[in-house]
Amino acid sequence: MKLKNLLWVVVSLAFVFVSSSVFAAGVIKIGVQAPITGSFANEGQGIDNAVKMLVAQQNAKGGLLGKKLEVVTCDDEGTAVGGAICARKLVNDGVVAVIGTYSSTPAESAEPIYARAGVLQTSDATADSLTKHGYWTFFRNSCPNSAEATFTADFLVKDKHFKRIVVLSDYSTYATDLANATEATLKKIGGNVIYRGKIQAGSQNFTPILTKIKSMNPDVIYFSGYYTDGGLIRAQEVSLGMKAAFVGGDSNDNPEFFKLAGKASNGVYMINVPRPDILPYPLAKEFLRDYQARYHMMPPSIWTLFNADGLRAIMYAIEKTKTTDTKKLAAFLHNLKNFQGITGPITFTKDGERAGSRFMAYEIYNNNQYKVVYKED
Amino acid sequence: MEIFLQQIVNGLAIGSIYALVAIGYTMVYGVMKLINFAHGDLVALAAYIGLTVLMQAFGMHITNLWAIILMFVVSALFISLFGVLLERLAYRPLRRAPRLSAVVSALGASLAIENGIMLIWGPNIKVFPSNVFPSASWHISGVVINSTQIAILLLSVILMLALYIFINKTKIGAAIRASAIDQDAAKLMGINVNGIIIAIFALGSFLGSIGGLFIGIYYRELYFQMGWIYGLNAFIAAIIGGIGNIPGAMLGGMLLGIFNVLIAGYVSNGWSEALTFVLLIIILIIKPTGILGERVAEKV
Numbered sequence: 187m188k189l190k191n192l193l194w195v196v197v198s199l200a201f202v203f204v205s206s207s208v209f210a211a212g213v214i215k216i217g218v219q220a221p222i223t224g225s226f227a228n229e230g231q232g233i234d235n236a237v238k239m240l241v242a243q244q245n246a247k248g249g250l251l252g253k254k255l256e257v258v259t260c261d262d263e264g265t266a267v268g269g270a271i272c273a274r275k276l277v278n279d280g281v282v283a284v285i286g287t288y289s290s291t292p293a294e295s296a297e298p299i300y301a302r303a304g305v306l307q308t309s310d311a312t313a314d315s316l317t318k319h320g321y322w323t324f325f326r327n328s329c330p331n332s333a334e335a336t337f338t339a340d341f342l343v344k345d346k347h348f349k350r351i352v353v354l355s356d357y358s359t360y361a362t363d364l365a366n367a368t369e370a371t372l373k374k375i376g377g378n379v380i381y382r383g384k385i386q387a388g389s390q391n392f393t394p395i396l397t398k399i400k401s402m403n404p405d406v407i408y409f410s411g412y413y414t415d416g417g418l419i420r421a422q423e424v425s426l427g428m429k430a431a432f433v434g435g436d437s438n439d440n441p442e443f444f445k446l447a448g449k450a451s452n453g454v455y456m457i458n459v460p461r462p463d464i465l466p467y468p469l470a471k472e473f474l475r476d477y478q479a480r481y482h483m484m485p486p487s488i489w490t491l492f493n494a495d496g497l498r499a500i501m502y503a504i505e506k507t508k509t510t511d512t513k514k515l516a517a518f519l520h521n522l523k524n525f526q527g528i529t530g531p532i533t534f535t536k537d538g539e540r541a542g543s544r545f546m547a548y549e550i551y552n553n554n555q556y557k558v559v560y561k562e563d
Numbered sequence: 564m565e566i567f568l569q570q571i572v573n574g575l576a577i578g579s580i581y582a583l584v585a586i587g588y589t590m591v592y593g594v595m596k597l598i599n600f601a602h603g604d605l606v607a608l609a610a611y612i613g614l615t616v617l618m619q620a621f622g623m624h625i626t627n628l629w630a631i632i633l634m635f636v637v638s639a640l641f642i643s644l645f646g647v648l649l650e651r652l653a654y655r656p657l658r659r660a661p662r663l664s665a666v667v668s669a670l671g672a673s674l675a676i677e678n679g680i681m682l683i684w685g686p687n688i689k690v691f692p693s694n695v696f697p698s699a700s701w702h703i704s705g706v707v708i709n710s711t712q713i714a715i716l717l718l719s720v721i722l723m724l725a726l727y728i729f730i731n732k733t734k735i736g737a738a739i740r741a742s743a744i745d746q747d748a749a750k751l752m753g754i755n756v757n758g759i760i761i762a763i764f765a766l767g768s769f770l771g772s773i774g775g776l777f778i779g780i781y782y783r784e785l786y787f788q789m790g791w792i793y794g795l796n797a798f799i800a801a802i803i804g805g806i807g808n809i810p811g812a813m814l815g816g817m818l819l820g821i822f823n824v825l826i827a828g829y830v831s832n833g834w835s836e837a838l839t840f841v842l843l844i845i846i847l848i849i850k851p852t853g854i855l856g857e858r859v860a861e862k863v
Contacts, residue, residue, distance in 0.1 A: 222686065223681070223686035224686070225688070225786065227685075227686040227687045227688075228687045231687075357833055383831075383832070384831065384832065384833055385832045385833070386832050386833045386835070386836060388786075388792075389827075389832065389835070389836070390778075390782040390784060391573070391577055391782070391823070391824070391827070392832070393569075393570075393573040393824070394570055394573060394574075394823075394824040394825075394826075394827035394828035394832065394835075395827055395828060395832045397566055397569045397570055397573065397828055398566065398828050398829075400566075400569075401566045414688055414784065414786075417784075418782065418783070418784055421693070421783070425698075425700065425707070425709055426569075426707050427700065427702060427707045442687075442688060442690065445690040446690055446783060446784055448692075448693030448694075448783075449693060449698075
């Protein structure tokens with residue numbers, strides 16, 4: 187009997203000790219929600235790498251508020267379900283803020299969970315809807331689809347004068363949203379959209395829909411989906427002997443696109459924010475140099491740098507407000523003006539939107555050389 | 564009309580790949596009454612091994628033709644052996660066990676291979692070089708056929724004919740047919756059923772590996788979960804043709820390929836996967852034995 191009582195005391199003491207050590211630990215936890223596996227694995231790993239590098243650099247300077255930063259990574263596989271699971275996991279792990287994710291679908295499924303738990307979320311996902319829900323915890327660190335749609339429509343109609351335009355997307359939140367916005371803007375400025383279609387991401391066999399499109403004699407196919415499909419669509423378009431130009435939305439701009447498209451990459455137009463290597467800012471050059479030194483490769487794309495900026499803004503907010511109270515941090519971020527970022531000055535609006543955009547259109551030649559053919563002033 | 568013909572050409576290319584993979588399901592089911600769910604992942608593994616061999620061969624400056632031959636030989640041999648090993652490890656100990664145990668074992672093997680691929684080759688997509696086959700294409704009254712499609716069709720038809728002759732004209736083929744009808748009676752007649760099972764796993768995996776290499780050459784994009792989706796489609800093709808029936812698997816594969824592209828081309832690309840399953844349900848309700856099937860497919 188006595189022994190049993192003693193056991194209870196020991197167990198409860200151990201419990202108190204363990205649980206208190208969780209709360210009293212002198213670390214600030216930063217979450218990463220990113221597609222570490224799945225179709226966007228290399229983008230997800232880029233985000234994870236960038237966050238780990240910046241956190242290591244901050245820790246080398248002594249961390250924040252006298253505490254070390256710790257990174258907790260969760261793989262959302264780029265799916266809606268994965269996003270919701272990760273959000274719950276990271277909230278339970280007690281993170282202050284979450285960096286990522288790469289695509290809109292898992293960002294959107296995670297949003298309400300972070301908002302309810304009061305955890306800050308900064309993502310490069312571009313669906314306009316993300317900042318329309320009124321969640322005070324969400325901050326977009328890239329430019330929304332509506333801005334890209336306006337630029338794309340201008341490029342297709344006012345610059346290239348394409349007469350017969352096909353708009354394709356997949357079924358994801360992001361790509362549907364971008365294609366719809368582009369189509370609407372095209373119609374507004376007098377562009378002639380002859381077909382608006384959707385493909386099943388990952389289905390690999392796009393010849394059926396391309397054969398149908400071929401019979402409509404388009405001048406151009408605009409595809410708003412991701413590089414894993416875009417590269418194949420372009421390759422199969424050329425193998426069917428189609429002459430239509432190919433214009434890819436920002437998510438096509440990835441080295442894998444050029445591997446998949448092979449020789450068919452030539453003549454492709456990509457719409458994106460400036461590439462990492464032509465960003466004019468000293469911070470960008472420094473970031474790329476450090477990333478290269480640490481991981482022996484370049485970041486997969488500009489999206490890595492956007493998320494790095496999201497993290498930098500949050501670290502700056504913690505430093506300035508001297509707290510990890512997310513309400514106060516959010517209030518600070520909502521009023522952030524022209525904070526110098528890797529991807530340019532960062533200004534957040536009241537609904538967590540990043541202000542301003544600077545899109546460009548690139549033409550690909552010699553298999554993966556590129557030149558800027560059109561840009562926003 | 565030319566659009567329709569173009570779609571049929573597209574459908575036959577993917578259909579031959581489904582057919583090659585479906586034969587593996589059907590042969591194993593015919594003799595063992597077991598759905599080998601790991602078969603699709605062997606197909607994926609074949610593509611990955613093929614890519615590795617190809618890159619090594621290019622690295623050693625071996626000419627294109629020899630590199631392709633080397634890729635086919637090494638990958639097909641390895642996967643045939645792997646199929647035999649899979650049977651030895653995952654299915655033979657369960658031969659007298661309830662059917663469900665073997666199915667669970669098959670699913671386990673499938674996950675093990677899938678994750679093995681991810682650990683060895685990584686979670687990112689892998690891309691086949693674009694110059695494996697000469698990129699010639701022919702325009703015949705508006706229909707475009709490229710060299711890869713012709714190679715896939717020709718090779719698949721030759722392989723399937725060879726298999727058909729092997730099953731129907733040789734002694735081993737007769738033993739395989741006998742084992743499929745009644746294993747115990749076959750044993751009593753002096754047929755080495757274990758040997759037969761090894762033979763069908765080797766043959767089925769061999770044809771599947773060729774299918775996997777074709778996926779790599781034709782679509783050029785490999786991802787570690789690809790075995791599941793191609794396996795599922797081929798499995799449906801086998802059911803459509805009549806599971807356990809080899810010509811049925813060939814027919815089912817071709818029909819499913821054409822069905823897929825017609826839905827994708829005339830209805831919508833997003834619906835082709837969903838409607839494949841609708842087709843499966845309709846077939847199972849109307850003619851559960853499939854188009855050419857003799858035996859009723861048992862519930863697994």
